Amino acid sequence: MEKLIVIGGGAAGMTAASWARRLKPNMDIIVFEATRMVSHAPCGIPYYTEGLFNDENLFMTYTPEYFKEKRKIDVKINTRVVEVNLKDRNIVIFENLEKKKYEFDYLVLSMGARPKRIDSEGEKILYVHHPADATQIRNELWSSSRIAIIGGGILGIEMAEALQARGKKVILIHRGKYLLNRMLDEDMGKIVTEKVMSEVEVKLNESLVEIKNGGKLIITDKGKYEVDATVVAIGVEPNIDVVKGQIKIGETGAIWVDDHMRTSVPNVYAAGDAAESVNIITKKPDWIPFAPVANKMGFVAGNNIGGKEVVFPGVVGTVITKFKEYIIGKTGLTENEARRYGIKTVSAIVRHKTRARYYPGGKDIIVKLIAEENSMRIIGAQIIGEEEVLGRLNMLAAVVQKGFTAEELFFVETGYVPPVNRVWDVVTLAARKLYTGVGGE
Amino acid sequence: MEKLIVIGGGAAGMTAASWARRLKPNMDIIVFEATRMVSHAPCGIPYYTEGLFNDENLFMTYTPEYFKEKRKIDVKINTRVVEVNLKDRNIVIFENLEKKKYEFDYLVLSMGARPKRIDSEGEKILYVHHPADATQIRNELWSSSRIAIIGGGILGIEMAEALQARGKKVILIHRGKYLLNRMLDEDMGKIVTEKVMSEVEVKLNESLVEIKNGGKLIITDKGKYEVDATVVAIGVEPNIDVVKGQIKIGETGAIWVDDHMRTSVPNVYAAGDAAESVNIITKKPDWIPFAPVANKMGFVAGNNIGGKEVVFPGVVGTVITKFKEYIIGKTGLTENEARRYGIKTVSAIVRHKTRARYYPGGKDIIVKLIAEENSMRIIGAQIIGEEEVLGRLNMLAAVVQKGFTAEELFFVETGYVPPVNRVWDVVTLAARKLYTGVGGE
Known part of the structure; x- marks a missing residue:
C-alpha cells in the first residue's frame, strides 16, 4: 500500500492529506503535528486575545478525530518530527521516549512558518x-x-x-x-x-x-x-530546519517547488508557508505566508499525489487586515515593490463612499490602483475602508491575476443599489482616473 | 462652432455631455431635460418612500447650475423635446408656448426608460x-x-x-x-x-x-x-417614441447602436436605457437598463463625439437589490437564460458565512455559480447575503466579462482576515465545487 506522510497539520497539510485521500481511498496517510491542534490558523489569535471568544477549539476548522473518522487520515498530534531522511525516505519521531522510524512513498512538507x-x-x-x-x-x-x-x-x-x-x-x-x-x-x-x-x-x-x-x-x-x-x-520565516541541506531552498528562504508543488526530491512535496512560490506579475520567486495560499497549495499537492494533475498558478500577494473600523487590503505589487523590480508604474487614488449620498450609514473607502506604465495593466491595488473592502479586494486580485488593463477594469459592469454602493463604484472611478487621467465622479 | 444636443439629462446624457465638453472645450452643448432634475437616477425612490431622506435634491448627483457653471453645458430643464428631425438635423421644443427649432451637428439620444x-x-x-x-x-x-x-x-x-x-x-x-x-x-x-x-x-x-x-x-x-x-x-421599456420610424430599432426594442454608441444615423448617438447593447456571453442583443451601464455608455458616446475613440465592450447584466437584511445580486446569465440561448450549463450552490466561526456577527451568504459545460467558463453568478455581497458580485462580473474558467476562479488569491471572511471564501468554494465536483470546506 502506498504511504503518504505529511509533516505539519495546519491548513496546507490537512488540505493536502484530504485531497490525496479523496483520490486514493486506499493510501496509508499519516499526519504528524507537533502541537495538539490541526487544521488551525494563527489568524484568530488577536481576536482571542481581545476576548471575542474563549473556546480554543474554535481555532480548528476540523478536529483530529474528524480527520480520523471521516477521512481515514491518521493524525498524530503532539508528535514532533525530529529527523527527515529524504535519501532513505523515512522520518523519525519520538514515541514513548523512543525513536521511531516511519517510511514514506510520498511526503508533504507543510511545517508552516515561525515567528522571527x-x-x-x-x-x-x-x-x-x-x-x-x-x-x-x-x-x-x-x-x-x-x-x-x-x-x-x-x-x-x-x-x-x-x-x-x-x-x-x-x-x-x-x-x-x-x-x-x-x-x-x-x-x-x-x-x-x-x-x-x-x-x-x-x-x-x-x-x-x-x-x-x-x-x-x-x-x-x-x-x-x-x-x-x-x-x-x-515577521515570520519558513520553518524548514528539519530538511535543510537535503533539499533545494529557494531565493526567499522557503522550500523551492515547481508548479505542481514538487520539491527537488522525487515524490516529496511542499505546501503552505514552508514553500516558495512564483509571483504571477514579476515571474520571480515570492513567499506569501497566508492561509488562503497555503490551502490552495495543499489542494495542488494533494491532487497531484492523488494522481490528478493540478497546476498552481502562482501568487499575487493578497493581504487583508483590520484596525478598529478600518479594513485594509492589498493585492499585487505596491509601487515600492514595483520599483525594486524595475517596473515603471502609474497610479491613482480615489476616495469615495460606500453608499448613495442619501442612504444612511455610508462609510469612507479609499482605493489606490497601480498599473504598469506601458501596458496599462493593473499590477496592484490597495484599499482602506469601513465596509465592502473584502469583495473589492478579491475582485482586484482576480484583475491583477488575469492582467486586466485599466480600461478593461473601468468597463467591468459593477452593481449599484443605493444601500451598498454609489452609481460609480470607487474601483471604477480609480480605473477611470488611471485610464483617462481625469478624477471626480 | 460644432453643436451637440443631448435629449435627456439623466445619467447617460449628462455623462456624454461632460466628456464631450472635456475633449472639445469650444463645442456648443445643450441638454434638454423634460423634468426639473438632471443627473438623476430613480434607484433612490424606494428609500425616499421609506422616509430615509427627505431632500429631493439628493436625487441629483449634480445640479443644473453645476453643469452650467462648471462645465459650460447649457441645461434646459422642464423642456420636453416634441419633435426630432433626424434628416433635417434639428429638434423642436416648446418655449413660451411657441415651437422652437434647434439644429445639431451631433445628437445624443438619452431619453431613458419609462414604466410599462x-x-x-x-x-x-x-x-x-x-x-x-x-x-x-x-x-x-x-x-x-x-x-x-x-x-x-x-x-x-x-x-x-x-x-x-x-x-x-x-x-x-x-x-x-x-x-x-x-x-x-x-x-x-x-x-x-x-x-x-x-x-x-x-x-x-x-x-x-x-x-x-x-x-x-x-x-x-x-x-x-x-x-x-x-x-x-x-417593468420598464425604452422611451424612444420621438425617434421611432427615423432610426434603426434593435431586437430588444431599444435603439440599435454599434460599439461606439453610434446609431444608424450619422453623428447621432444613443446611450443609457434608450440604447440597446450586446451581451458579452451570448453575443446577442441585450438591454440592461441600469445606471452603471448608462453612465459607461454615456462615457463612450461623449468620448467618441469628442474625438477620442472608445469602444463599449457590451454588457453581462449585473443587477443588485436589497430586501431587508438580504442583499441580492446577479451577473451574467441565469440558468434559465442560458437554456433559452441553447447553452448547456453546470452549476454549484454554496452556503457559507462571512466571518470566521469564532468572530462575532458572521452572516449567511449563498453563492450560485454557473459555467458553460464544455469550456467550464463562468457565465453567471447569483448571490444572496447579508454583507459583503457587492464586492463579490463585482468580482464575478469581472470574471464573467473576461471568461475565467471555474479553475481560474478557484485559484484567485482571495483575502482572509477573520472579521470579514472565512479562510475559504464562499466564491472560492463554489468555484471548487464546480471544478472538482466536491463540496464542503
Missing part, C-alpha cells in the same frame, strides 16, 4: 504565533497593564487593537517611517498610521536595541520603555 | 419611476394604509420593503411562481421569496385582470383585493 526571534530572551517576551500557545500568551497579556509591541506590521496592529480593547496601555515600536510599510505604499500607509496613532502610542523610525529584565525594559535607539510584557511581531 | 403601463387608469394607480414625481407619489402612499404592488421584480420588492417599513399593509401580487424570476433561478429566487413572504403578503402565480375604482380594487385571475392605492411595477 530577537536575540534577547525572557519570560515576558512573547511571540504570538501558534494557536496551541494562545491561552498561555493571553493569560500573560491579560495580567499585564503596560505592553510593548515590537513591529508595526499586520500582527503588530492587530495585537495593538486587541490589547487596547482589553484596556491595556499599548506602546507600538516600529522601525519604519509608517505602519504596514511592507504591505502599503506611504500614501496609503500614512492613513492607517494616523488612525493607529489616534488610538495607541506609536513610535516610528525607532529600532529595537535590546530587551532587558526578561521582557520588561525595552531599549531602542531613541529611548527606554518600562513595560509589563513585550509582544515581538517582527 | 397597464390598461386601467386611475388617480390611485401609481408608477414609480422619475425622481421628479417622487414627492407626489410619496404623499399618495403615505396617506394610504393598504397598498397593492403589482409585480414582484426588483422595484416591487424594494417598494414592498419601503412601504412595510412605513407601517403600511402591503399586498404584493406577482405573476411568476417566485419573486425576482427574471433575475434569479428558481433555487435562489425561492430563498428570497420565502424571506419576502415572512414580511409581507405575497400572491404568487396570480395575474392582474384589471384595476377598478381608480386604483382601489384589484381584480386578478384568482381574487379581488380592496386597497387604498396600487403601485404598478411590471
